[in-house]
Amino acid sequence: MVETTLKIKNKSGLHLRPAAEFVKKANEFQANITLERGGKVVNGKSIIHVQALGVRQGMTINLRAVGVDAEDAVAALSELVNNKFGEE
Amino acid sequence: MKVAKDQIVAMIKEMAISMAENKIFLTELDSAIGDGDHGINMDRGFRKVLERLPTVVDKDIGSIFKNVGMSLISAVGGAAGPLYGTYFMEFGKVAEGKEELSNGDFKMMLAAGLEGIKRRGKAVVGEKTMVDALEPAAEAFAVAAAEDKAPLACFQAAVAAAKKGKEATIPMLAKKGRAHYLGERSIGHQDPGATSSELVLRSMLKVLES
């Protein structure tokens, strides 16, 4: 398992569009990807679940990946989050 | 006794007249429990029917009814479009290749049309829809036809049953269509679709009476 903690810096948080970007990227990997916030764990490849986490600007989430390409998945997703999904 | 093609064409024209005359009435009924467009929809549909009628009058009765069905499907715009469209398409299947219609043909048409509407809309009697008028009408027609009555008498029985069925929709709670969204508020109003169904059958009767 590869795990990291990420701080959400973009304005709208993991709202619909960023959530969509996230799951699209997550789906490029084979690894099982989950997100956790406040004890709630969701499937990181499902748009409904990711946006339902209610992640807003300033919050932190735990990103976990299990599988052959877990390392790459976490790296790519972290980059996406840290680059604020190309948003402000 | 058979009903000739020119009378069938006259029936269809009569339906169009009836829908134009009752446009406001049907729309008022639909305003109470729907979106207030049933009369507008039916009138628009039957205008299309009239516009296309000349292109098929020389064909068999089946083709004429199928054309009515297709015209309604393409022009009505509301739920009544696919429902009446299916109704007349089913008429057309029964009347395929025919130049005149017997009681037995009408009986089958009314039954097949009803089945088509039920298949498409999934409504049964008691849900405050056109089925509440068309089902008793088809049954009454079949009973009268079994007694060997003339088409005129069979249609009289069918229209009387449709009228009763339509009136019976007043106290019903709607379970299908837009009125369904209103829940209890749909009670106490006559269903617009059941009303137009009676008018359709009454238009057919009118031609036989004249």
Next chain:
Amino acid sequence: MVGVVIVSHSLKAAEGIKEIAQQMGRDVPVAAVGGTADGQIGTDPLAIKEAIEGVMGSDGVLLLVDLGSAVLNTQLAVEMLEDEGQDQVVLSNAPILEGAVVAVVESAMGHNLEQVKKAAEEAIHMEKLL
């Protein structure tokens, strides 16, 4: 990619939903259809059929509808398609806007018709007041 057709009583509504959904994946084929042939509020099965044909590819098409006659006329439109086409379109019970958004995301990820349909239908559970 799975195509998406949005059927509303209002063409404006359908086009607006399309606009919102396509933000999620520009390359996904999405068609908006609505209103009667003469521009009134309603639905037109022939127009719906054309819309389906317009986005039909080898991966099939998901159909999203608003209410009442949109359902009946979409079913009718499907029956009017060529036989091969009929097997490749599915009508979904998804909420039209949320469903369209999710469907475009799913389609953009290359998911198949069944997966796209399932995800779109789950959109009914989408939380808005977080």
